[in-house]
Amino acid sequence: MTPSVASTSSATPSSTDPIGSHASGITEPHDAPGASPVLVGDHPALDLINTIAPIDGQMVDFLQSDDDVLRWLIQTGYAAPDESFPFKPDALRDAAHSLRDTLRTLIDARKAAAAPSPSLDVRALNAFLSRGHYQIQLTPKPDGLQIAHRYERRSAEQVLMPIAAAAADLIVNGNFDLVRKCEDRECTLCFYDRTKSHRRRWCSMATCGNRNKVANFRRRQSERRADHPTSPDDRQETERKT
Numbered sequence: 158m159t160p161s162v163a164s165t166s167s168a169t170p171s172s173t174d175p176i177g178s179h180a181s182g183i184t185e186p187h188d189a190p191g192a193s194p195v196l197v198g199d200h201p202a203l204d205l206i207n208t209i210a211p212i213d214g215q216m217v218d219f220l221q222s223d224d225d226v227l228r229w230l231i232q233t234g235y236a237a238p239d240e241s242f243p244f245k246p247d248a249l250r251d252a253a254h255s256l257r258d259t260l261r262t263l264i265d266a267r268k269a270a271a272a273p274s275p276s277l278d279v280r281a282l283n284a285f286l287s288r289g290h291y292q293i294q295l296t297p298k299p300d301g302l303q304i305a306h307r308y309e310r311r312s313a314e315q316v317l318m319p320i321a322a323a324a325a326d327l328i329v330n331g332n333f334d335l336v337r338k339c340e341d342r343e344c345t346l347c348f349y350d351r352t353k354s355h356r357r358r359w360c361s362m363a364t365c366g367n368r369n370k371v372a373n374f375r376r377r378q379s380e381r382r383a384d385h386p387t388s389p390d391d392r393q394e395t396e397r398k399t
């Protein structure tokens with residue numbers, strides 16, 4: 158089944174935070190045994206961009222081989238668990254890198270613009286999309302029917318076509334106020350904020366959220382101690398030491 162692309166609303170963005178500017182810092186991606194890319198983007202295009210991510214202070218490219226891309230496609234639901242593709246070596250990896258580079262540049266440009274301007278350079282994404290073929294079909298779902306796009310998968314680019322199509326939808330219909338980078342200074346992951354309050358700040362509360370919460374708590378504590386050097390806590394600490 159083709160994964161559905163969540164609908165997005167149109168609005169006027171104002172923020173210009175770059176989404177994919179971390180890419181230039183990657184010189185030599187290294188293996189990260191046991192690690193896999195996190196899916197925090199809440200949009201397939203952003204999840205693809207997030208396959209370059211910081212691990213222990215170093216930028217890691219999680220898509221270093223055809224097998225890496227296949228695993229990611231299975232992880233994201235764009236390939237079946239037992240699926241494989243008979244393409245020439247590195248074709249899937251190269252196509253994924255090409256699409257990822259295209260999306261990073263385009264999403265950065267779209268975020269910097271006030272609206273999806275006609276002058277936005279969409280040629281690279283259009284070139285990628287031009288290799289796709291799909292049929293539209295009505296298919297059943299638990300509570301009725303749905304319109305499904307059935308993509309041909311005769312090339313590596315075609316396997317990635319649903320993600321390219323989702324990215325095209327994001328560029329045209331996405332609310333780029335909600336397309337943001339994690340607020341952690343070291344983190345480069347980006348996401349589409351689909352929370353009700355639209356106040357999502359972190360790629361994940363379990364990692365960046367908690368780390369910053371603890372750091373802020375410690376900073377407030379030390380500021381309080383600096384403001385009140387003879388507080389009971391400090392006196393007790395002094396007594397213990399003497």
Ligand SMILES: [Zn+2]
Pocket residue numbers: 339340341344345346359360361365
């Ligand atoms: Zn983060």
